[in-house]
Amino acid sequence: MSADTEVTTARRTVAAKHKHPVNQLFHDEATRGERVADQAAAGIGSWWFLIIQSVLIAIWVFINSVEFFTHKWDLYPFILLNLMFTIQAAFTGPVLLLSGNRQAQKDRLRLEHTAEVAEVSERATLEILEEIERNTEATLKVLEHLKKRRDSKSPS
Amino acid sequence: MAQPDASGSHVLVHRLRLKHRDPKADHKHPINRAHYEEASRGARIADQVSAVLGSWTFIIIQSVLLLAWAAVNYWGLFVRHWDPYPFILLNLVLSFQATYAGPIVLLAGNRHAQKDRITLEHMADEADKGEEQINRILVEIKKNTDLTLRILKELEAEFA
Numbered sequence: 001m002s003a004d005t006e007v008t009t010a011r012r013t014v015a016a017k018h019k020h021p022v023n024q025l026f027h028d029e030a031t032r033g034e035r036v037a038d039q040a041a042a043g044i045g046s047w048w049f050l051i052i053q054s055v056l057i058a059i060w061v062f063i064n065s066v067e068f069f070t071h072k073w074d075l076y077p078f079i080l081l082n083l084m085f086t087i088q089a090a091f092t093g094p095v096l097l098l099s100g101n102r103q104a105q106k107d108r109l110r111l112e113h114t115a116e117v118a119e120v121s122e123r124a125t126l127e128i129l130e131e132i133e134r135n136t137e138a139t140l141k142v143l144e145h146l147k148k149r150r151d152s153k154s155p156s
Numbered sequence: 157m158a159q160p161d162a163s164g165s166h167v168l169v170h171r172l173r174l175k176h177r178d179p180k181a182d183h184k185h186p187i188n189r190a191h192y193e194e195a196s197r198g199a200r201i202a203d204q205v206s207a208v209l210g211s212w213t214f215i216i217i218q219s220v221l222l223l224a225w226a227a228v229n230y231w232g233l234f235v236r237h238w239d240p241y242p243f244i245l246l247n248l249v250l251s252f253q254a255t256y257a258g259p260i261v262l263l264a265g266n267r268h269a270q271k272d273r274i275t276l277e278h279m280a281d282e283a284d285k286g287e288e289q290i291n292r293i294l295v296e297i298k299k300n301t302d303l304t305l306r307i308l309k310e311l312e313a314e315f316a
Contacts, residue, residue, distance in 0.1 A: 021169045025176050033212050080242040086250040090218065093257025097210025100264050105176070107268070108188055111275065112175055115185035116168050118282070125289050132296045139303040146310040 022113050026106045041099035044092060187278050191271045199267060206264035209257060
């Protein structure tokens, strides 16, 4: 499997085992409530939801306004439909925040991870620098020895 | 050794796991510290309000109240109807909730956008710092190479 395909698969199947520790903690170890929150946000924020909602509204308005249908439950101006809209909005707000809070949690976790990694890499960089400096000192000594040898040879 | 081996990354994940669900944890990253631990009173209240409004507890309580309201006023259980079908007052109450939920969502979003902005600024600073370190390493390696070349010349002169 090429690297590209692996990344694509990981992106599509959220339940897959992730490689990055932040994804592991955030997705693989999510509690039931967190999983449901993610699914709710994914469900409401999808084209399927928008299309089904539009179809249901159209059916509701159609049945309650065309004379052919005898059983009407919400006549013009559709006060109950208004209530349905309001209920949807009253739940969308909290779900939006739920999802936003979850993203903020991931963001916080990601920065913590960045800080941990940065600390390790900064230490590594300093070690590299120190190692090169030691190498330079050693090389300098080699040069000095060579010079000494040349000086001791040349007069004779 | 600074090399992040398997056990090292395990410790890292453990430390992250402890902080995962606790926004009041001691943060390591300066942006998290600035954003959570040094937040202004208004920002703290915004975080708390969006944490309450965006929680399962809120959603469940709202659902129960909504069903109770509809049941009481539809079947007339226990008390006098105050909002008969089609529940116009309930509509007003929920609209009121939605009217505040919108701005609160934006409040939380703005706070997050602000964090995003200062994160990028911090990353730019860090990138400068990293560049400076790399330049120091490069200068040091060049010095080393110059020395090695001089040694080579010495040796070539000796064996010429």
